[in-house]
Amino acid sequence: MLAFGMLYSLSLIVLGLCADARWRVGGAVAVLLVAVLVGLVTWLFVMLALGYVALSGWMQVRRVPPWLAWARIAAWVVASAGLVLHGWPGYEGLVVVEQRALKEGSLPVSLYVSHDKVLVAWSLLGWLPLFGRSMPPVGGVPARAVPWVGAGGIVALMGLAVALGLVAWQPGLPEVFWVFAVANLLNTCVAEELLFRGMLQRWLMRRTGALVAVAVSSGLFGVAHLAGGGAFVLVATAAGLLYGLVYLWTGRLVWAVLVHWGLNLSHLLLFSYPMLAGA
Numbered sequence: 001m002l003a004f005g006m007l008y009s010l011s012l013i014v015l016g017l018c019a020d021a022r023w024r025v026g027g028a029v030a031v032l033l034v035a036v037l038v039g040l041v042t043w044l045f046v047m048l049a050l051g052y053v054a055l056s057g058w059m060q061v062r063r064v065p066p067w068l069a070w071a072r073i074a075a076w077v078v079a080s081a082g083l084v085l086h087g088w089p090g091y092e093g094l095v096v097v098e099q100r101a102l103k104e105g106s107l108p109v110s111l112y113v114s115h116d117k118v119l120v121a122w123s124l125l126g127w128l129p130l131f132g133r134s135m136p137p138v139g140g141v142p143a144r145a146v147p148w149v150g151a152g153g154i155v156a157l158m159g160l161a162v163a164l165g166l167v168a169w170q171p172g173l174p175e176v177f178w179v180f181a182v183a184n185l186l187n188t189c190v191a192e193e194l195l196f197r198g199m200l201q202r203w204l205m206r207r208t209g210a211l212v213a214v215a216v217s218s219g220l221f222g223v224a225h226l227a228g229g230g231a232f233v234l235v236a237t238a239a240g241l242l243y244g245l246v247y248l249w250t251g252r253l254v255w256a257v258l259v260h261w262g263l264n265l266s267h268l269l270l271f272s273y274p275m276l277a278g279a
Helices: 002-016 021-038 043-058 066-084 117-124 143-163 177-208 210-223 230-250 253-270
Strands: 094-100 109-113
Touching: 002 021, 002 094, 002 109, 002 117, 002 177, 021 043, 043 066, 043 117, 066 117, 066 177, 094 177, 109 177, 117 177, 143 230, 143 253, 177 210, 177 230, 177 253, 210 230, 230 253
Parallel strands: none
Antiparallel strands: 094 109
């Protein structure tokens, strides 16, 4: 079931990249139906998910009265928030690790392969390119410098986490690393960057300017990690600034996704995960 869970998420991302709406929507419906038949998702979840797919497809139809356009946007935002927060009725994540310390001295953690947040990524890919430019780059940073900026930012962020007492240097390869790497990329990094950078930061830039947009979207990204405590929110906000700047400088979401993924993998491989016990 774990392998199918990964295939499910990968399939939705690939289908989201399709330009032909028949493949995008029809393929998503097929994936959801297969998922419920093999037992990955519940019937209640899949019925709601099919409604979400239909809503996303309908939102591509632009000739509707203004009141109806705003109503369906509001419905999409509420539904998407429920997916991101794992709050939909019938949602049951696939358990990989349950309340276990992945490294000595770290807090026990539960890891899941989720099948809900990736639907938000699928939906947003109908409007936002993952690999192509979704906005003109700002700042004049050369493309060849972006990997170095990303790597330097990751080092600085993990240094901040160490300084705040959240984590300690602790290299090691947890047995769940490869599952974590794939699931984190597909179900977390792609979805969160499409949402916070691709949708929110772009929307704010058109109304407030680049610096305010990066700051506000990063702050909201930090608040989304409030469960980890105040210091964790601070590090997450700083991480959001890095992802937001990388997107601003390149105009391509894929770079923000890769830096986000690189930070998460570095955290798991080289430091306490998710935090030191007692932090």
